Amino acid sequence: MNASHFVADKVASVDTSGIRRIFDMAATMTGPLDLSIGQPDFDVPEPVKQAAIEAIRDGHSGYTPTRGLPALCEGIGAHLGAEFATWDPELMVTCGVSGGLLLSLMACLNPGDEVIYGDPYFVSYKSLPHLVGGRSVIVPLDDGFQPDPERFAAAITPRTKLILLNSPSNPTGVVHEAARVQAIAELARKHDLLIVSDEIYNLLSYETRSPSPVDFAPERTLLLRGFGKSYGMTGWRMGYAAGPSAVITSMMKIQQYTFVCAPHMAQRAALTALETDMSATVRAYGAKRDLVTEALADKFEFVKPQGGFYVFPKAPAKFESGTAFVEEAIRNNVLIIPGGVFSEQDTHFRISYAADNEVLTKACAVLCALAD
Numbered sequence: 001m002n003a004s005h006f007v008a009d010k011v012a013s014v015d016t017s018g019i020r021r022i023f024d025m026a027a028t029m030t031g032p033l034d035l036s037i038g039q040p041d042f043d044v045p046e047p048v049k050q051a052a053i054e055a056i057r058d059g060h061s062g063y064t065p066t067r068g069l070p071a072l073c074e075g076i077g078a079h080l081g082a083e084f085a086t087w088d089p090e091l092m093v094t095c096g097v098s099g100g101l102l103l104s105l106m107a108c109l110n111p112g113d114e115v116i117y118g119d120p121y122f123v124s125y126k127s128l129p130h131l132v133g134g135r136s137v138i139v140p141l142d143d144g145f146q147p148d149p150e151r152f153a154a155a156i157t158p159r160t161k162l163i164l165l166n167s168p169s170n171p172t173g174v175v176h177e178a179a180r181v182q183a184i185a186e187l188a189r190k191h192d193l194l195i196v197s198d199e200i201y202n203l204l205s206y207e208t209r210s211p212s213p214v215d216f217a218p219e220r221t222l223l224l225r226g227f228g229k230s231y232g233m234t235g236w237r238m239g240y241a242a243g244p245s246a247v248i249t250s251m252m253k254i255q256q257y258t259f260v261c262a263p264h265m266a267q268r269a270a271l272t273a274l275e276t277d278m279s280a281t282v283r284a285y286g287a288k289r290d291l292v293t294e295a296l297a298d299k300f301e302f303v304k305p306q307g308g309f310y311v312f313p314k315a316p317a318k319f320e321s322g323t324a325f326v327e328e329a330i331r332n333n334v335l336i337i338p339g340g341v342f343s344e345q346d347t348h349f350r351i352s353y354a355a356d357n358e359v360l361t362k363a364c365a366v367l368c369a370l371a372d
């Protein structure tokens with residue numbers, strides 16, 4: 001029986017065909033040089049693993065409070081207090097940053113309310129507002145993949161409810177300049193908007209700290225951070241949200257009836273993660289960034305990433321689109337993602353350099369040969 005008529009129109013209209021075609025092609029590859037994966041290639045630090053194992057052995061298997069374990073909330077609060085001295089947000093533990101994104105949009109958007117964000121964008125930004133009845137207003141980032149406050153200002157309408165920022169960024173690895181974040185914070189203040197700041201890669205910023213809208217408009221910033229990318233535990237589904245009390249309280253109301261709570265054993269492990277020094281890993285990722293950008297520099301046009309683990313180069317001019325280049329790369333055993341997955345334009349491609357250095361070197365050589 002064809003059951004497609006049971007599916008709601010707004011879900012059926014979410015288009016995942018582009019990425020599906022690429023992964024269908026990828027399924028035919030043997031031993032691909034895989035630069036497609038948006039997760040760290042390092043293992044969870046041993047003390048964090050031990051904390052999860054002990055949590056299970058000690059029987060911490062039941063629900064936690066909806067907000068999260070009090071000790072974890074306290075630990076997160078202490079970290080935020082050290083970074084943002086005068087900020088006193090409400091906070092809650094979420095099921096990854098994805099959980100925080102969904103809850104925040106469900107909590108804040110009335111039907112037809114608009115969310116402004118830059119292009120290129122993280123894939124879920126385009127679907128989530130739509131799925132909860134809101135509307136995406138997509139503004140091209142500038143040539144350096146920085147948000148242009150004037151373009152954001154021009155996109156504001158009486159229906160604008162929030163601005164979504166992401167730094168360090170997926171798919172570009174760009175860290176926003178402080179002056180841009182400040183100008184957008186002022187814009188939000190002038191038009192009474194909420195800023196949702198997706199800072200999932202905040203620990204993976206190589207040269208400088210990634211500026212946060214909390215620095216400029218703490219009263220109207222909802223900060224979303226996660227443990228997955230920073231500690232190699234993406235499947236443990238751990239993140240947190242911090243921000244205005246009315247917003248967090250509403251998010252908790254929805255969490256109570258949906259996710260209920262983040263995984264208990266992972267919350268206990270996250271407490272250990274908060275105390276774990278990841279600076280050596282961050283340095284190793286900085287070195288991978290250098291390896292890849294040096295290998296591609298002569299053949300590709302790109303903005304040098306300052307954080308995360310992605311580069312977003314332009315496809316060589318001889319290919320008609322980003323997708324055409326990616327298909328050729330896949331035929332040559334290198335798996336990358338077409339830029340059209342993250343953008344209204346199909347002109348670029350995304351490399352994830354969260355991979356073994358030998359794989360990175362070989363894959364970059366193939367890409368350079370294709371560009372010749």
Ligand SMILES: Cc1ncc(COP(=O)(O)O)c(C=O)c1O
Pocket residue numbers: 038095096097098099122166169170198200226227228234238239
């Ligand atoms: C920018 C950005 N936000 C959110 C997420 C989702 O993170 P999580 O796995 O914590 O739900 C990702 C994952 O790739 C991401 O790149």
